[in-house]
Amino acid sequence: MEKISSSSSTASEVEIRKGPWTMEEDLILINYISGHGEGVWNTLAKSAGLKRTGKSCRLRWLNYLRPDVRRGNITPEEQLLIMDLHAKWGNRWSKIAKHLPGRTDNEIKNYWRTRIQKHVKQTDNFNAQTSSVESSQVSMIPTQTCNNVVNPAELSYYPPCENTMNTSSSFATGINENTWSLEDLWSLQLLNNE
DNA sequence: AACTGGCGCAACCGCCAGAAC
C-alpha cells in the first residue's frame, strides 16, 4: 500500500503533500465532501484537487473536520467509560470510540496514553514501593492486561479530567499558526455554498 | 531574557482484512 508517492515516479503524481493541513485544504475537503459525500478517499482526494493521499484526507475528515466531532473536555462519565471499555477490550480504540459519540479513536488513544497511562505508571510505582510493606496483591489501576471491569470508585485514582484538557476548549489549541476553529471552517464553507 | 525538558496533539507509518477485479 501507500506506494503512490514512491515507486511509480512520474512527475505528475510525485507531488504528495504531508504534514499539517492548511486552512485552504480543510476548506477544499469540507466543500467537496459536503457536495459529493465521502466516497472513495483516493479518488476523492484527486477529484477535490488535494495533493494528499486518500488516507490523509480520511484521517483529517474523521478526526478533525466532521461536523459531529466533539473535542476536549472529556467528561468523568466518558473517562469512566473509556477505562471500563479499555479494561474489557484493551487497545481497541476504534471499538471504544464507537461507544463515545463524537469522540475519535485517535483522541481516545491520545487521551489514554497521555493522561491515564501516565497515571497508571505513577501509581504502579507507588504501589511497588508500598506493596513491599503491605503485601497487597490488589492493583488499584486496571492495566492493559487486566480484564476486570473498573470499579467506579477507582476513578478517584485517576487525574481529574477537567483540567487535563486545558482551557481554550482545547480545540483551537494554538499549537501553531495553522490552527483555526471548526466554526471558522464551517462558516466559511456555508458562505461558499451560498 | 534565554534555555530546557515535559506534555499534548495532529499526523504519519506499517500492517491487515475485505472488496473488487
Place this chain on the structure above:
DNA sequence: AGTTCTGGCGGTTGCGCCAGT
C-alpha cells in the same frame, strides 16, 4: 483462485506550547 486496491486500525513520531529554572 490469485492479485491488486482500499479502508481501517493501532503504534509511533514530530513539533509547538508552556512551565520551571
